[in-house]
Amino acid sequence: MTPAGEPSSPAPHRRPSPQRHGFAVSAGCSGGHPESGRREVPSMGRPDQPRNRLLSSLPPAELDALRPCLEPCSMKPRRVLHHDRAPMEHVYFVESGLVSVLAQIDERKAVEVWLIGREGLSGIPIVLGGSVSPHRRVVQLGGTALRMAAADVHAAMRDLPVFSVTMLRYVQLALAQTSQIGACNGAHAIRQRLARWLLTAQDRVGHDVLPLTHDMLARLLGVRRATITECIAVLDAERVLSTRRGRLEILDRERLESMSCLCYRIMANEHDRMMRDLHGIGAPPTICGHDHAASRREATETGSNTPTVSASPAP
Missing domain, CATH: 1.10.10.10 (Winged helix-like DNA-binding domain superfamily/Winged helix DNA-binding domain)
Known part of the structure; x- marks a missing residue:
């Protein structure tokens, strides 16, 4: 039984990693379980152009090399993408919705230390070569993401230079954001x-x-x-x-x-x-x-001014 009380399914067999564009792309990079301990989220199909700003900024050749490792998944409100002090298995490139990074300040209370949307990713410790964080990542507004296994992130950062620079620049942005929010909260x-x-x-x-x-x-x-x-x-x-x-x-x-x-x-x-x-x-x-x-025009063309996301209180 998983911590959430749901039966777990065995991780699917992962085939040997073929080589593509000098990057070891794992065949069927959708194996494993979400860090929340819940059952696997069904694939929703691979988009032609990612809505995540980090991925969409990549050169076409590097993005094509990454595509086999990007698994579309849904992010329901209150889903824990990464538990505190638990090994991380995936990086989540947010496409829509909002994810809060929460710091525990006492036994019952946690506050947000930064906010992640379509401009970023959840899983910075993986980018930096680690796997554990004292902070929890929780979906606040439901949406979608493209997730990538930790081993594939490490291989891509080794072999794809623009991807590597992009990941490190986002880390720099997150550091600037967290320090500014800390100052803001105190002043x-x-x-x-x-x-x-x-x-x-x-x-x-x-x-x-x-x-x-x-x-x-x-x-x-x-x-x-x-x-x-x-x-x-x-x-x-x-x-x-x-x-x-x-x-x-x-x-x-x-x-x-x-x-x-x-x-x-x-x-x-x-x-x-x-x-x-x-x-x-x-x-x-x-x-x-x-x-x-422009966002409002886009929403009008699709027939709605309201985003297709749902809210949840922080756990």
Whole structure:
């Protein structure tokens, strides 16, 4: 029996790794179990172009070499991608949804130390050659990801130079983000921190509508639910946000930015700098370039202004 109380299935047999583009690509790189201890998630088909910003920035030859190792999987709310102090088996390149990296601060309470969306990945210790972290990675807004086995990540970083640089640049971004969030949490008022979090979440998912609950925001920011409710009531009254049960819509992004602290702009600028470095001169707009009008046009063309993600309170 798994820790979640569900029967486990044996890991499928992995065939010998063929060579492709100088990179040892594992045939059928979908073996093993999710670190959450739950049963295997069925494959949903391989996309032609990944929506994850790190993968989409790679040269076509390197992306083609990686494709056999990228297993599409769903991320349901509250799914634990990586448990704290447990060996990691996969890196998850987020395509949609949001993943929180949570730090335990006492026996019952954990707070968010950084947020992962389509700009990044879950599993930095693997990128750095390790396998264990004191932090838990939990899906907050449901979505999808492309996961890659740890051994394949290591082989790709050895043999694919742009992929290797991309992974290390993302590590640099994550370090900058976590240090800035730590400073922000210690120095700024909750209203500023909430504005910073909402702006970052909007960047990560690319939509104005966020399926979030007051309880979830309170847990992630490490404050009382009543405090979040008071802040959101003010933002709603000032027409910065529109609120419904389990859903927030950002109506006035410029105003929300003016309410945030400088920390949001510092982190957004660092992300934009990383993407410019990866794409080179003439890069397409990044998610922190605030082309939210384009996101709304894309949503309108598909018949909906609401992202297909669902919310969950942090465990």
